[in-house]
Amino acid sequence: MAVLLNGLRLVSSGNLSLHGIKSLQYKSTRILCQLPCKSSYQGRPFSNKNMTVELDNNTGVAVIQMKKPPVNSLSLEFLTEFAINMEKLEMDRECRGVVLTSSNPKIFSAGLDINEMYGKTPEHSGEFWRAVQEMWLKLYGSNMVTIAAINGSSPAGGCLMALACDYRIMADNPKYAIGLNETKLGIVAPFWFKDSMINVIGRRATEHSLQLGLMYSASNALKIGLVDQLVAQDKIMTHALSVMSEWLAIPDHARQITKSMMRKPTLDRLLTNRESDIQNFVNFISKDSIQKSLQLYLEMLKQRKS
Numbered sequence: 001m002a003v004l005l006n007g008l009r010l011v012s013s014g015n016l017s018l019h020g021i022k023s024l025q026y027k028s029t030r031i032l033c034q035l036p037c038k039s040s041y042q043g044r045p046f047s048n049k050n051m052t053v054e055l056d057n058n059t060g061v062a063v064i065q066m067k068k069p070p071v072n073s074l075s076l077e078f079l080t081e082f083a084i085n086m087e088k089l090e091m092d093r094e095c096r097g098v099v100l101t102s103s104n105p106k107i108f109s110a111g112l113d114i115n116e117m118y119g120k121t122p123e124h125s126g127e128f129w130r131a132v133q134e135m136w137l138k139l140y141g142s143n144m145v146t147i148a149a150i151n152g153s154s155p156a157g158g159c160l161m162a163l164a165c166d167y168r169i170m171a172d173n174p175k176y177a178i179g180l181n182e183t184k185l186g187i188v189a190p191f192w193f194k195d196s197m198i199n200v201i202g203r204r205a206t207e208h209s210l211q212l213g214l215m216y217s218a219s220n221a222l223k224i225g226l227v228d229q230l231v232a233q234d235k236i237m238t239h240a241l242s243v244m245s246e247w248l249a250i251p252d253h254a255r256q257i258t259k260s261m262m263r264k265p266t267l268d269r270l271l272t273n274r275e276s277d278i279q280n281f282v283n284f285i286s287k288d289s290i291q292k293s294l295q296l297y298l299e300m301l302k303q304r305k306s
């Protein structure tokens with residue numbers, strides 16, 4: 001996948017490599033990364049409106065705060081913006097860690113934007129799925145330390161984002177739920193969603209979880225290891241930054257090589273099957289029966305409100 005970023009053409013396919021080690025550098029200023037409006041993505045108009053990215057040059061830690069109303073659903077535009085921001089941070093020698101969180105006090109992310117999967121052309125579906133893959137490749141394959149500060153519910157694609165991070169801290173609120181609930185929508189979590197979950201909670205728990213499309217309360221997510229810690233909502237960012245400092249105390253090169261060793265087989269599996277995975281998604285999502293399921297699900301979401 002190629003993107004134009006600040007005039008530089010980037011060809012991306014995941015980031016972790018034994019050679020991609022960053023040197024440690026610190027600066028004393030605080031900057032707000034806002035990509036220029038003129039940035040382009042495969043010829044599409046681009047705007048950086050779905051998240052803010054704030055890099056603290058003292059600590060080398062960036063906070064990506066998702067802010068797409070109403071529920072941070074992962075649209076093509078959102079995913080494109082996310083991948084470009086991750087690429088930019090990855091290339092920034094001063095950035096060593098990323099905390100991913102949400103500006104919505106109740107929702108981390110509602111997962112993939114269902115409107116992107118309903119009533120769309122095969123071309124659009126293919127482009128959308130490539131962007132979903134790219135988001136995961138950038139996050140799962142990042143050289144940086146990645147921490148999800150899950151300050152609200154996080155179904156499906158939202159859970160995938162959290163699973164792709166190195167560490168997950170969830171707000172201790174019984175109303176929040178997290179999980180890969182795809183089967184409940186009549187759709188199937190692809191193999192790399194499944195692999196991401198297996199690598200965090202193990203095979204048996206994943207099978208149970210995926211077949212039933214289970215959503216876990218924060219406390220049950222902690223019990224099965226889907227999240228690593230629960231903390232009070234108002235302490236979640238402070239805590240995430242404190243955990244980050246522990247991870248950053250490890251020399252980057254040793255941690256990055258270890259991370260690559262652990263994650264490379266999972267990344268390679270998608271990289272070598274990328275095109276067939278897209279084709280599989282397009283074929284699956286284009287079926288009348290799946291379109292019907294998605295239509296009913298969208299209607300149910302709207303009715304639930306009223």
Ligand SMILES: CC/C=C\CCC/C=C/C(=O)SCCNC(=O)CCNC(=O)[C@H](O)C(C)(C)COP(=O)(O)OP(=O)(O)OC[C@H]1O[C@@H](n2cnc3c(N)ncnc32)[C@H](O)[C@@H]1OP(=O)(O)O
Pocket residue numbers: 070071073106107109110111112113114115153155156157158181182185187188189190280281284285298301302304305
């Ligand atoms: C071969 C492989 C094939 C396929 C693989 C596909 C893998 C798919 C992965 C996914 O991520 S699918 C998406 C799964 N997500 C969900 O099931 C979440 C659904 N949403 C909810 O459960 C709730 O909305 C909530 C996130 C818990 C938030 O609840 P809340 O009560 O706060 O808000 P409300 O329900 O009123 O929603 C507000 C507004 O947002 C719209 N919405 C919600 N989720 C989505 C979504 N994922 N995509 C698009 N739009 C979404 C909802 O309809 C409301 O819209 P409205 O204001 O216009 O009525």
